[in-house]
Amino acid sequence: MSDIDQAKEAVRDRVWRLLEREGAVPEGSYGKIPGFYGNEATAERLAELDVWKRASTVKANPDWAQLPIRTRALQDGKLLYMAVPRMASLKPFYLLDPALLSLLPEEAAEKKGAEQIARRVGVDGMRPVDVVICGSVAVNRSGARIGKGAGYSDLEVALLIEAGLVTEETTIVAPVHQLQVIDEEIPETEHDFSVDLIVTPNEVIQCERRQHPNGIVWEDLTAEKVEAIPVLGKLARAQLPRNLI
Template sequence: MDINQAKTVIRDRIWALLESENAVPEPGVHGRIPNFNGAEQAARRLATLPEWRRAQVIKTVPDRAQEPVRALALEAGRLVYMAVPRLAAQLPFYEIAPESLGRPAAEAAAKHNIVSTAPQVGVEDMQPVDLVVCGSVAVSRNGARLGKGAGYSDIELGLLQEAGLLSPSTSIVTTVHRLQVIEEPLPEMTHDFRVDLIVTPDEVIRCPAHPRPSGIVWDELTEDKIASIPVLAARASG
């Protein structure tokens, strides 16, 4: 079994476990970063941590499970960046400034509202990021994680890293259900990043220090993947 097959086996197991244990608000999580019961509690637990209190600029993912994190960040007056779904734009991030919301933070944090109202920016126009919040399908206690398999979070971090927007003090966190935290090692490739913190509704797990990818790992991207992401396609053709 190769590494991609091994990842698929673990994802399928976790998706099935979440559904069989009624840990998700609705079925149909296969192929997605799962929304999970307790996502709001996990977000509130994250908001008690010193890494959160220090952060003024937070980068998040578009997934529904992290919507409560976006809402709390905006409510607290943080500048929030959210990746354009599938990075399918030349300007691959949305910038959500709390002073320009014009609606309650809980509404402003919904993906459809961000997509329809927030301005898009390129990495050259972004501020340095203090905290990165990502979604996961599975995560191990040493910080290794699996996303849904499309690789967008890895590319997002690669773009930010190459632009000098991440520093050694930037914390990377994932919010998940306890059933998504596994004890076994997870298969990893060169482009895979690890998280510093895992936050569930009931627990905060601090992961050991680890090196991060220095940027985009081009050798692990297919031509089709590069062509589907405008900012990468422009670099490849340049």
């Protein structure tokens, strides 16, 4: 584990313990994207913003913490892309069209509901994304963030950037509990992305510094990680020199 990885893990540990100690999350939240109490209020606060009202397409993680926002997206008539857990498909996103739902929005927005009714799509079947909702363990007011360490959010965003679907016009949002907003520096690497907005049950924080990768940072991925994610394996093989195929 690198020094940066160790520093990130120390931040995660402190925030997870703080959330549990303060009763801000259900028992057993350590090690996960925190499904914090008050996540419904973050959805309501986000829905009041012009950036949300203007958006027609939203991409979100499948974590429970973001369920109220995914539900609100469908209720507000927005096309919702929801990441397939662990990107375990050549088409790593669920497409939920509010005009075609056979379940209530709150059911369709759940992982089980999406798996049941949503069509899986790859980047070639997606529209440009207006708002990205990313699960986070910790964020600071400059926009640096840390997930739970698996790296899927980074890869999802990098894949969409490389496909031209996440651009400078896209707003990246971290909905979190107030205790997840920390004052200290968060170490970052080339593949990390920052967020533009932090939304808590209590406030909206506009982050001025923007850091996005140009796409997938292949040097940061192990061969095992690439082969475990079908779409990355396909892209990697497509990039091999023809005489090596």
